[in-house]
Amino acid sequence: MSLLPNNFHNGNLQSGAWIRRSDSLYTPGQITTWLSVIEFPYRFTEDDILHARFPTTLENLHFLVRLSLVAFPYENTMMHYSADHTMDISTAGLYQRIVIERRGSYCFGLNILFLQMLCGLGYRSYGGSGRINISNQPSESPLYTARSHMVIFVQPGEESTKTYLVDVACGGSGPIRPILLSDAEDNVVIGTTPTEKHRLTRGAHPESKLASSKSEWHLEVLHIKPGMTPPQWKVVYSFSEEESFPVDYESANFAVCRRPQGLFWENVVCSKLFWIDSVEIGSTDSEIDGSIMTRYMGRIGMEGRITRRHIGSGSEVLRTVSTETERAEVLREIFGMNVAGEDLEHIRGRKAALAMRISTAFVAFASVLAAVASPTTNTVEKRAISSAIYNDLVFYFKYASSVYNIFGCAHPNGNTLVKSFTDLLTDTQGFIARDDNKKEIIISLRGSTSPTDFQLDANVLLVPFISPGVSAPSGTLVHFGFLTAWNSVASDVIATVQSQLASHAGYTIVTTGHSLGGALSSIAGISLQQNFPNNPGIPNVSILWILTLIITLLWRTGNLAYANFVTSKVGASNVYRGVHTFDGVPTIFPTFWGYAHHATEYWQFIEPASASTTKQCNGGEDLTCSAGIISGGINPPHLVYYDILASTTFCT
Numbered sequence: 249m250s251l252l253p254n255n256f257h258n259g260n261l262q263s264g265a266w267i268r269r270s271d272s273l274y275t276p277g278q279i280t281t282w283l284s285v286i287e288f289p290y291r292f293t294e295d296d297i298l299h300a301r302f303p304t305t306l307e308n309l310h311f312l313v314r315l316s317l318v319a320f321p322y323e324n325t326m327m328h329y330s331a332d333h334t335m336d337i338s339t340a341g342l343y344q345r346i347v348i349e350r351r352g353s354y355c356f357g358l359n360i361l362f363l364q365m366l367c368g369l370g371y372r373s374y375g376g377s378g379r380i381n382i383s384n385q386p387s388e389s390p391l392y393t394a395r396s397h398m399v400i401f402v403q404p405g406e407e408s409t410k411t412y413l414v415d416v417a418c419g420g421s422g423p424i425r426p427i428l429l430s431d432a433e434d435n436v437v438i439g440t441t442p443t444e445k446h447r448l449t450r451g452a453h454p455e456s457k458l459a460s461s462k463s464e465w466h467l468e469v470l471h472i473k474p475g476m477t478p479p480q481w482k483v484v485y486s487f488s489e490e491e492s493f494p495v496d497y498e499s500a501n502f503a504v505c506r507r508p509q510g511l512f513w514e515n516v517v518c519s520k521l522f523w524i525d526s527v528e529i530g531s532t533d534s535e536i537d538g539s540i541m542t543r544y545m546g547r548i549g550m551e552g553r554i555t556r557r558h559i560g561s562g563s564e565v566l567r568t569v570s571t572e573t574e575r576a577e578v579l580r581e582i583f584g585m586n587v588a589g590e591d592l593e594h595i596r597g598r599k600a601a602l603a604m605r606i607s608t609a610f611v612a613f614a615s616v617l618a619a620v621a622s623p624t625t626n627t628v629e630k631r632a633i634s635s636a637i638y639n640d641l642v643f644y645f646k647y648a649s650s651v652y653n654i655f656g657c658a659h660p661n662g663n664t665l666v667k668s669f670t671d672l673l674t675d676t677q678g679f680i681a682r683d684d685n686k687k688e689i690i691i692s693l694r695g696s697t698s699p700t701d702f703q704l705d706a707n708v709l710l711v712p713f714i715s716p717g718v719s720a721p722s723g724t725l726v727h728f729g730f731l732t733a734w735n736s737v738a739s740d741v742i743a744t745v746q747s748q749l750a751s752h753a754g755y756t757i758v759t760t761g762h763s764l765g766g767a768l769s770s771i772a773g774i775s776l777q778q779n780f781p782n783n784p785g786i787p788n789v790s791i792l793w794i795l796t797l798i799i800t801l802l803w804r805t806g807n808l809a810y811a812n813f814v815t816s817k818v819g820a821s822n823v824y825r826g827v828h829t830f831d832g833v834p835t836i837f838p839t840f841w842g843y844a845h846h847a848t849e850y851w852q853f854i855e856p857a858s859a860s861t862t863k864q865c866n867g868g869e870d871l872t873c874s875a876g877i878i879s880g881g882i883n884p885p886h887l888v889y890y891d892i893l894a895s896t897t898f899c900t
Contacts, residue, residue, distance in 0.1 A: 259410045259430045261489055267403045267411070272368030273339045277855050277884075279368040281830050282347050282361075284880050286315040289540065294884065302369045306404040309371065309412065309426050311540050316362055316416045317424055318545070321352035321583050323518035327505055328600050329591040334505045337497060339364060340854070348829070348853045349872065351585055352520075354504075354512065356497050358417035359398040366402060366414075373402040373414075377496060378467075378487035379453075382511075386480035389454060393510070396500050399487050402426065413448065413467070413487075419519050420549055421469045421484050429465075440521065440545040441560040445470040446484075453486065464488050473561045511551075514599050516575065518583050519549035524559055548582060550575075553602065555582060572602050586871065633850060638859035641826050641850060642890045644690075646898040648762040648769075649889075651678055651692040657899035660692065667744050671736035675700040676768070678737070678761075680744050687755045689748050691741060691772055695763030695894065704729035705764060710807055710842050715771070716742060717779035724813050725842070726771060726806035733764075734771045741772065742779050749780065762894050763833070763886070766825075770805045770846070773823075774814045804834075804843035811846035811868050820847040820867075827851045827873070828889050832880035839869065849873050857890045 261267075272279065276297035283292060288311065292302055302308070326335050326345075335357060336345065342361045345351045352358065359375065366373045376399045379392035400414040412426035423446045427437050436447045446469055450462035465488065468481040504512055511517065524546045546559040548566070555567045555578050566582065569575045572592045579585045595601045643661070650657045654668050660681040666689070670677040678693040696702055707729030713720040715731065716738045749755060757776050761769035814823065825845065827834055829852055837843055845868035852862045853873075865873035887894055 259428045261401070261409070261411050261429065264409050265489075266409055267372040267374055267401065269370065269372050270367050270374075272364045274343065274364050274368050275855055276368070278343060278347070279365055280884070282365055284830065284883070285347055285350070286312070286319040288312070288315060297368060300370045304370045304372075304404055304406070306412070306426065307541070309366075309402060309404050309414070312362075312366070312369075313414055313416055313425055314540055314545075316358075317521045318523060320346055320350075320358060320416075321518055321520040321585065322354060322358065322417055322419045323352040323583070323585070324354050324512045325351075325516060325518065325579065325585065325587060326353075327512060328516050328595040328598060329587050331594055333594070333598075335501055337501050344854055350876070352518075353417070354419075354517070355396075355398045355415075355417040356501050359400055359415065360497065362414070362416045363400050366400070371402055371404065373400055374491050375400055375493075375497070376487055376490060377492045377500070378485040380485045381483045386482035390483045390486070392453065392486060394500075394503070395492075395496075396504055397485050397487075398492070398497060398500075399485075401429070401489070413465075415467075418484065419517070420547065421471075421482075423467065424521065424545060427467075431465075439469065440547060440558075441524075443472040443560045445472075447481070451483075451486070471561065508599075515552045516595075516600050517549075517551055518579060518585070519547060520583055521545045521547055550578060550583070552600075570602060575602060632863050633859050635859045637824075637850070637864075638862055641824060641862070642892070644758065644760045644824070645762070645826065645889050645892060647681065647690055647692040647760045648695075648765055649892055649894050650897045650899055651694045651761070651765060652697065652895035653897045653899070654679055654694060657897055659899055660690070661898050662900060663690075666748060669737050669740050669744075671733075674704060674733045674736040676733040676737050678741075678765070678768075680741065680748070682748060682752070682755070684752075687752070688758050689745055689752070689755050690758045690760060691745070691769070691776070693759070693761040693765040693768040693772065695761065695765040701733075701764055704733050707732065708837070708841070713806065713810060713813075715775050718775050719778060720813055721809060724806065724809045726810055727767065727804075727843075730764075730767045730771060730805060734768050734775070738772075738775060742776070745776060745780070762889065767805045770814065773818055777817050804837055804839075804845050806844070807842050808844040811844045814846040815868070823848050825849045826889060828857075828885045829853060829855065830877060830880055830883065831874070831885040832883045833886045834874050835877055835879040836881065845869055845875065849875075852890075 276294035279297050280292060280294050296302060324335060327333055335353060337356045337360055342353060342357050346353060346361055363373060363375050377395040378397040378399050379395055380397050381390040381392055383389065383391040402412045402414050403409060411429040413429055414426050415422050424439055425437055427446055427448060428435055429448065431448050431450050436445050439446055446467065449466045449468055451466050452458065452463045456463060464486045466486050467484045469484050470479055470481050472479050507513065522545065524544050546557065548555065548557050553569050554565060556563050557566050567578050569578060572595060576587045576592060579587055646661050650660050654677050657679065658665055660679060664682045666680040666682050668679045675698045678691060681690045683690060696705055709728040710725035711728045711731060713724040713726045715735055745757060759769035759773040823846065825848060827849055847868050849865040849870060850862055851865055851873040854861045869875045
């Protein structure tokens with residue numbers, strides 16, 4: 249006699265169980281950043297997330313699943329190319345690796361991140377566990393692993409107990425949309441294309457001693473291939489409705505990473521999904537194209553030496569590799585993942601390792617990449633910053649924030665206001681302050697606030713760097729609008745600084761600004777160095793770049809020659825360019841327009857703001873820092889730095 253219900257096609261958990269809402273381990277800011285990264289079609293603010301205004305509908309759940317699958321690769325490279333050979337599945341580590349660095353993870357990592365994002369959006373959901381079927385043929389009896397896979401159960405909406413299985417991390421044959429928790433015959437969903445389908449059935453583990461023959465769920469896949477009659481369903485994995493907890497995933501993750509056998513131990517695995525048009529699979533259904541809900545997908549998968557591209561029932565080999573550096577090329581070129589040369593050594597001696605011969609093509613590419621990422625050889629190693637540097641970033645940003653209230657700031661950062669300046673034609677404004685404790689003269693320039701500012705922002709033509717007292721190398725070009733703005737106040741600023749240095753010998757000159765002010769402070773910093781070359785140091789503390797409400801272009805200050813000029817004359821160790829997480833402004837303007845950032849970037853890569861969440865980057869265009877982020881335009885991170893809203897005054 250069965251001890252379990254006989255009907256499993258009503259879409260509910262057993263006994264109609266209700267999933268309670270739970271808090272997320274991620275902040276509203278992290279959740280909105282994730283939504284931006286996966287390119288969710290509708291915009292939600294941190295306040296929307298905080299006050300549960302995200303519609304927890306089934307349609308939105310479909311969007312989230314499919315967009316996440318396309319955004320992040322399924323991979324285990326950390327298991328082989330890191331010193332401890334362990335996949336980091338901590339919530340902080342996953343956010344950094346997946347959302348910030350745009351890498352991926354395997355089932356535990358991707359599904360843990362997704363579950364926490366669902367909870368933060370208000371979805372009632374919890375995690376479960378499953379056993380992967382490692383038998384090769386549909387006709388073979390399933391051969392299950394231990395519980396080494398994670399699944400998610402979701403009840404969309406506020407009132408319903410209808411439950412859906414969600415899985416954004418199953419690699420080659422996993423579902424690509426939510427599927428109702430039902431074994432009804434018509435509960436079949438399309439996979440990547442109409443040649444792939446998924447369904448749920450009930451069954452038992454082959455070694456089960458329970459009397460019931462339907463003690464667990466099975467996710468099954470059907471691949472329709474030419475000449476296959478009839479097509480056969482295959483079990484992908486089995487799972488139960490039992491809730492799993494972080495300690496369960498940590499234990500399973502440890503076993504997968506440490507047990508010397510299995511797919512992940514024996515192979516470097518990486519796969520990703522991509523959108524395709526209906527014509528690529530011979531369909532004439534034009535309605536499929538462009539819809540997140542229904543658009544078809546293809547898969548690219550690397551296992552061991554071979555990388556294949558799969559669309560529908562067809563596949564082709566894209567690359568076959570024989571060395572680790574060739575495999576690193578594939579990871580970079582096809583999957584967008586950079587594995588550092590020194591990290592390749594960590595796979596040496598492992599079963600998954602290939603030959604360690606370095607290909608000449610890889611060496612050539614690495615040399616070019618190094619040249620692009622570092623405008624000069626005078627760069628600094630990327631590393632976490634000290635509390636002292638972080639405190640300086642916050643301190644000087646307070647000048648950049650206060651200058652937005654130029655006429656109401658009597659004591660910038662509590663120090664002496666030497667002079668405020670403004671040019672009516674260009675609306676360029678700023679102040680000069682003096683810190684007698686630090687022995688510094690500070691020039692702070694305001695960001696964009698007026699139509700005149702925005703018009704200057706839009707003058708993106710690169711022109712020769714001609715400015716009072718500056719002798720720039722031939723070919724040094726800067727943004728025309730920025731140069732025009734700086735030159736309108738340059739003589740006044742230089743004269744005032746000269747007067748201050750005359751009465752305060754040995755004082756250091758500091759320039760600082762946010763947004764447009766950051767770009768102007770870059771030009772001001774090198775200009776003042778040229779005018780006062782014997783001054784002991786001219787640190788340029790800048791929060792870059794431009795805030796514009798007219799065009800969506802990234803305005804770095806000048807070309808590569810300009811970046812080299814600033815770095816060589818001022819010194820990489822004297823330049824501080826702060827960037828806040830996904831500030832979309834620094835990457836709006838593409839480098840192929842001729843622009844380049846100069847050193848040295850200090851990137852706050854995750855919330856909250858602190859020294860431990862801010863790192864020092866290499867050169868001006870370090871692709872592991874903000875230069876590797878696709879611009880999201882003018883966004884909330886651009887307006888807040890170090891937990892301070894730009895325009896907050898510190899004037900007493």
